[in-house]
Amino acid sequence: MTDRLHRSTLPETVEAPVTPESVGIVHLGIGAFHRAHQAVYTEMAARATGDRRWGILGVTQRSASVRDQLRPQDGVYSVLTAGADETSLDLVGAVVDVAWPAEETERVLDAVGAATTHLVTLTVTEKGYCRKGSGSLDLSLVSGDVVALRAEQGVTGGTDVDGELRTGAVGLLVRGLAARFRAAQAAGDHRPLTVLTCDNMVDNGRVLQGLVGELVDAALPGEEGDTLRAWLAEDVTFPCSMVDRIVPATTAEQRDDVEHRLGVRDEGLVVGEPFSQWVIEDRFAGPRPAWERVGATLTDDVAVWERAKLRLLNGTHSLLAYAGRLAGHETIAEAVQDPAIAARARQLLFEDALATLVAPEGADLVAYGESLLVRFANPATGHTTRQVSMDGTQKIPYRWGGTIAERLEVGEVPRGAAFALAAWAEVVRREAVAGRAVDDPRGEEMAKTVAVLGGGSAADARPEDVARALTALAGMLPSGVGLDPALLDAVAAEVEGLL
Template structure:
């Protein structure tokens, strides 16, 4: 059996990864993206400054798999940067360990409360924020954690395992406040969302406050809310890097190259970007030394990224899947779909954007399709088209509303919605599961359009009902006759293929 990669025995020819001397960051949702993005920025910042106090305790939300991959390796793993012409490999040592809340909630709470921890970061995907259709906190989603929070605030150390990222976070922050009060010191902390949501910091801050208000009596809630307002900063950020799921073949290839097995391997494209609102409650890593942009206003950056890159990604995923393409790169090679993507990029989304200082959004839009055409990234159409009801409002919704407001029909976005609608219809009609948090509603819509039989549902009827789904599009856009007519014209063409 091949030996595992470990920071104590780095293969010859590779630079020694950073060895942190303490945990300074707790990260919720340590999947492949975090390991190829924020952890890499943290690694490079530590190399540039020599600081060793920014070790990351990763928290895996869904299963123990990442913990079981990284713990035997002392947290170290490799990142393959895969370009269209060349690839490179580097080691990352900024992750100290990984904890799984199902078994290690107490450890995570203690880490968030520790005075040496100054930042909590999150990549838990849109649905990990436990929001209801209108955007408010879904109390049922976090109910168990809120009940435990109430007991912990009352002095009952229940030790119950956390069941949600938001619940775990608010429990950790409450534990930090209690620890600060007991030690008679201040422990300000920054909580930094790195998920693809507009105004992600503001969204997260509202959810935290809502969780406190839902869990605690008014007097106790007021005390914790006052501390959150005074000692917790929740800035916004925008992240960008394509990080597909790692395959067994890629792990085998790296094993042949290194002579050791790396179960924590991640593969990513060369491009990486991180724009962070410069509003921290205390110390932070020197991420700007690794190429991050610190700014007073993230909004123009994140709006451009969500509408140009993420919006195009979702169009390619839905349309490519309909056309039988397995990957996004294959889909970009489909001239008909690529033309629709360019229409969304340059005719629909670009006119709605104000370029951030120093940014060339036309060039950025061109780079989007070039990046998606990189076969090394391997993003699958199935993967990217999942959870679409969570993605459409922020990836297509703003573009659609803004164009309709000035009297322009966004035809690229209409095609995207038609492709999504037809994909949902075909999956439901074929008796296949729809991978979406609102799957039950989607299947019910298709069944209703077919008078109880999804297989009999007419594509135009399904499309009209789906785009009018509450919470999907803003400002009644889903029932706007101009948009609906454009969608139905596209549906007819897609259904005929």
């Protein structure tokens, strides 16, 4: 039986990973993306500077699977960088351990509160922020954290929370922040902290800061939470950031290949494309790794980078996913090599989105757009159209919404974006007709919409009517945009073309 990868079984064929001296970062949502992106930057920064303070305690949100992969390996795992023509392999040791809150909540709270921890980072996906369509916090999704926060703060009495008690990443974060505040009070210090979200949301740091404030207000209204609110305002910062690297699911064949290369079995293997980018607002409350030494961009304005990435990369990615599913393509690489779909992707990129953007200093957005099509065509990434097309109502507002609104504002109907909306709506309609659950937080709502349009039967709903109704759903597009007659006509026409 092959040995498991571990610090005691490190192969000599690749550079040894760092061994952190302490936990300096608590990361919520330690899935494959974090391990192939932020953890890699942290590893590289430690190697470049010799600074070993930045060990990562990963927190797995959905299940114990990542903990069970990495804990037996002492946190060490490998990253397979897969290009179209060649691959490379590196070991990462920046992760000290992984905790699962369902069984180790106190450990997570203690780690956030520790004086050696200076950052909490997050990759929990858009829906992990428990937001309503309006953008405000959905308290029903963090009700358990509201109750727990009151108890942990020593506040007696009830709250307005009713029904099933549930928890979420934002709730766990706030409880960790409150634990840090209590620890600072006990020690007589301040313990400043940087909370850095790395999820694809416009103005993500300020969005998270607002959600944290909403949860504190709900759990500790009035004087009950005044001292915690004051500490958050004085000692905690929420920088914005933008991240970019395609990180597909790891296959069994890749695990076997890496086992052959290393001579040991790595159950924590992650795969990423050669391209990687990280833009961070330079607004830290305390010390941090020297990420800029290894390729990260520190800036006063993330928004211009973020907007370009969301509208060009993420927007095109989603178009390829929906159109690819309709055409029977399993992967994004197959979809982008379909001439008809590639033409519509170019339309969204270069006619719609690019016209709404100002290039960041030193960036060539036309070249960036062309590079995206090359990256998407890399078969090694393995991104499936089904995977990318999940959670459309959480992604579309950010990926297509701004482009559509700004083009309509100048009197232009964005045809590529109209095609993308039509493809999304048609995927939803076909799932409803087939009786399958739509993989989306608003899936039931959309399925009911389709059924109502068909007089109780989804199969009887006219595709054009479905496309119009879904485009007009509250929260899908900026205020009023989803009701624009020219846009709705364009989307309905595109559906007819898809059929």
